[in-house]
Amino acid sequence: NESAYQHGIGWPKRLAAWAGLLVITLIAYASSYGVPFVFDDVHAIVENPSIRHWQSFTDAFTAPDQSSFAGRPVVNLSFALQTGEAGKLDPARLHGVNNFIHVLNAILLFELLVLVLSIINRQKLMVYAFFVCTLWVIHPLNTEAVVYLTQRTELFVTLFFLISCYASVQYMSARHWSWLIVAVIASALGMGSKENMVGLPVMVLLINWVLFNRSIKRHWKLHLGLALTWLILLWLNISGPRDASAGMTVGISSWQYLLTQSTVIPLYLWQVFTADHLSIVHDWPMCQTVGQSLPWSLLPLTILALTVWGVVKKHPLSLAGVAFFLILGPTSSIIPIATETVAERRMYLPSAMVIGVVVLLLGSWCVSKRPREIVAIGVGILLTVLCIIGTQQRLEVYQQPRTLWEAAISLYPNDGRALNGLGYTLIGENAYEQAIPILRKATEVDPEFAESYDNLGLCYLHAGELGDAKKSFEQAIALNDSLAKPYNNLGITLARLGELDAAVNALNQALARSPHLAAAHLNLGMVLNDLNRFGIAAEHLLRALPMLNEQDQCTCLMQLARAALGRNELDKAMGYLHGVLQIQPDHGKAKALLGKLQSIR
Known part of the structure; x- marks a missing residue:
């Protein structure tokens, strides 16, 4: 194994593969540059002062508490650098960077697969490695992670996860200190991008066990360096920068969340194989008992058991299962995320593991058997075309925020977040009369969702119904006192009612919660x-x-x-x-x- 990493593919074939991944991604995502800001993009990017009006790198590293980038300074800085000192936001430029990272991730995945296949002497599967990356980079399931700009967090953590894994394998193969440095730096940057990087040191440890059969002592510098990057993650999250939406204080027990996620994973797998039931939000029931999770929970338990068995037997394919569970673990195990039980973007890199196992198993069955290989390549080309069409269709949905939310409501007609999203979009289109009944329904189906009352109050405010507007804003504040916007809107309403001193108090309350609003x-x-x-x-x-x-x-x-x-x-x-x-x-x-x-x- 010491020199196995050298026996991959030549540079001409490698560059051809890179070019192929680039071209096919450009075709699939050609219309992505016209996608506007959606969902949390407004709060996380448009209204984020540390991105738009930063004065120093310290500012650019520090996102507001409870925002999507809180505790994720690497991602926040990337957006700040794109806006520059003028604070100008160009969605097309932001999409361009997301698309570039997406392609780069596909290339890194390809290189990692080539490296691993070389180590286990399965070079004949190289062409199937290319198909794995092709299907992954244009899979419709991954559109959320790519075009929903806030989810650059997912793109970045995948980028650094793959770099660190690749560098670690290279170091364990050749033991050159430069690869050690790259692996540790990438791990550190990943820890500053998103919390699911936490599994990387364990991933490398199991790669060492499965591929190289060596003790920790042999590569102790690598394992220690990667483990020390956990301190970065601890430091960034010890203050609870997003504890209002995730953690042990959101009113959901770890056991309930674990049971629920055991039913969510089968949905994710279904989406990988069918690209069906895609939605910006999902209304998923919370499981209270084991019985409610059956029979769906048996599927992830079976996959987990096979993964453990494979690791014990040191089967290389088990590493895909390890990566699948380690990456999903922080969001899909025991740490409750109250606002999003289901999120398709969490399957960004895990979907590559699923596709990889299926394609490489089929490749092993077809390799060196000409008729089977011809059929397999034909099927691969057909699936590639279908994925491109599916991704382009999904991007059409993202082009118009109203269409995006209407698509979600068609799947979940009684989901308060989807109804609120449509109502907010209609407010942005000045369609206040259309928004009122939708937002009223949102407050009925989910009476605990403060944002629906806030947006309903805006409609009343625009209609001149100041009394109803005031009640709606006060209800939003009663449900979630940490939100700044309801206080701001209440201040506007009180000012129009002539209650100027009360308006000053409300607006000061808004600034106490969001000093840069x-x-x-x-x-x-x-x-x-x-x-x-x-x-x-x-x-x-x-x-x-x-x-x-x-x-x-x-x-x-x-x-x-x-x-x-x-x-x-x-x-x-x-x-x-x-x-x-x-x-x-x-x-x-x-x-x-x-x-x-x-x-x-």
């Missing part, structure tokens, strides 16, 4: 102007200004001009008005007020 700073500045508290109003307006879009920047600059006039600072006021006209040259109020001020001077 631009809308709350803007709204508070406007209310403080109404109270003639011009100095502190200007402070909040100036904080809001760089985080706003151009339309809201005009509003903010007009309010800053008002605050300046309230303090008799005519030059400042005129400067703010000039700022409005730079953004919107035909702004009538700014032109008129500027004309008056110039005539006074």
Whole structure:
């Protein structure tokens, strides 16, 4: 085994394989660049100040608590670097990076398979390794991990998992110190990307056992280095950056969650083989007893038993089972995730393990048997075409957020999150009347989901039904006091009701929960102007200004001009008005007020 890693495939064939994976991915994901921000993208990316308005690398590493990137600094930094100092967000550019990482992951998977097949002297299966990576990179199940931009977490942890595994195998084969360094650095970066990297040190330990049959002592530096990266994961998560949605305090026991996940894994496997029942959210019942999990739980138990048996017998295919369970483990075992019992993106790398086992087993049956090989290659090409078509169809669903949520509702008509998602999308389209009955139903089927009440309140607020709006926002706050947006929206409502002091209190509560919430700073500045508290109003307006879009920047600059006039600072006021006209040259109020001020001077 010392030199087995050298007997892979030549560079011409290797580069041809890479090019093939690149081209086929570009074909499958050609329409992905038009996919807008969806679901958690708004909160995790669009409204994330550490991405859009960072002043230092420390800022860019630190995502707001309870956000999707909290405790995942590597991913947060990657988005911050893409927006740059201007804080501009271009979804097409963000999709381009996600697609690139996806292709890179496929190439790394191919290289890892080639390396392992070389070590076990199964070079004749190289072509089947290429089919594994081809089917995986264009499988419709993986569209969520690729085009749902927030799930760059999944792409990154897979990238570093594969790099670390590859480097570790190379080190154990050749024992060159450079591979040791690469393996440990990749593991560290993976720990800073997502928690399911936690299984990597165990994965490498079992690779050592199965492929090389060596003691830990032989490669103790590698195993120790990888184990030490657990400290990074501990440090990033010890404060509970997402404990509102995941962990032991979310009201679901570990036993209930484990039983439920034993019924979810068969769904994941079904999706791998059929690409059916795909949805941005899933309404999945929580199992309370073992009986409720049967017979579905027997399938993952059987796979687990076969994996353990394979590891004991040192069968190379057992490593696929090990990777499957280690990667799924953090989200699909005993640590409850209350907000998402089922999430297709969790199968991003595990699906490669499933595809790999099936294809390589069939390849072993067909190898050196010409008729079988011809049939197998023909079937592989057919499946490739079907996967491309399936992925393109799934991307069409992602193109329009309304279509995405309607597709989810067609599968789960009584899922509160899906109904709320559609309602929120309709609000974004200014279709408030259409959104109201949908959001009312969302509050009926899931009366504990605060966001539905918040969005329903927005509809009432737009319709001028201030009393109903106030009740809805107060209900959202009662259900989840940690949310900033309901307080912000309540502040707007109270201001329109003339309750200015109460509005100031509500908006301050919003900022206490989200200090960088631009809308709350803007709204508070406007209310403080109404109270003639011009100095502190200007402070909040100036904080809001760089985080706003151009339309809201005009509003903010007009309010800053008002605050300046309230303090008799005519030059400042005129400067703010000039700022409005730079953004919107035909702004009538700014032109008129500027004309008056110039005539006074």
